Amino acid sequence: MTPKIPRHTLKPTPFDSPTLGEDALVAYSVLLPAGYYDKRSRWKTYPLLIVLLDRDQKVNDVIELARAQAYLASDGYAQQVIMVFLEGFRDTEESAGYHFFLDQQADDFGGGDYRDMILGDLIPHMEDRYRAKIRFVDDGDL
Numbered sequence: 001m002t003p004k005i006p007r008h009t010l011k012p013t014p015f016d017s018p019t020l021g022e023d024a025l026v027a028y029s030v031l032l033p034a035g036y037y038d039k040r041s042r043w044k045t046y047p048l049l050i051v052l053l054d055r056d057q058k059v060n061d062v063i064e065l066a067r068a069q070a071y072l073a074s075d076g077y078a079q080q081v082i083m084v085f086l087e088g089f090r091d092t093e094e095s096a097g098y099h100f101f102l103d104q105q106a107d108d109f110g111g112g113d114y115r116d117m118i119l120g121d122l123i124p125h126m127e128d129r130y131r132a133k134i135r136f137v138d139d140g141d142l
Contacts, residue, residue, distance in 0.1 A: 010030075010031060010060070012027040012028065013027065013028055013029065014026070015028055015122065017121045017122070019117040026086070026087070028086050029059040030085075030126075030130065031066050031084075032130070033046055033073060033081060033082065036131075046081055046082045046133065048082050048126055048133075049083045050118065051065065051085045053085055059085040082126070
């Protein structure tokens with residue numbers, strides 16, 4: 001049986017990113033693993049799986065990925081994770097917007113170092129807000 005993904009859990013949530021500049025909001029949606037709120041698992045931590053959505057994708061475009069991961073985890077074939085869907089596009093008033101997966105020169109219209117935003121802003125935000133456990137190994141090639 002395929003697990004149902006409640007729609008309310010996949011609402012885009014704005015997140016302030018100091019790395020990208022003043023008033024730089026980034027939208028993400030989060031899917032918590034089954035049993036996240038159970039009393040028995042209140043001390044359990046989960047790995048974080050960040051799904052980078054393409055420029056014109058929304059989280060509903062990849063809902064099957066979330067269902068597949070939940071299904072595999074419920075059968076013990078995959079580890080339970082906190083899935084974070086990071087939208088790959090940020091609109092600005094004066095431009096067509098910026099894509100998250102390129103480090104771009106920050107200017108009046110946006111841009112910025114998106115790698116640093118993910119590593120320095122998003123991951124600590126997820127650790128503070130959810131029971132995410134991050135193991136990061138920087139091999140210098142990133």
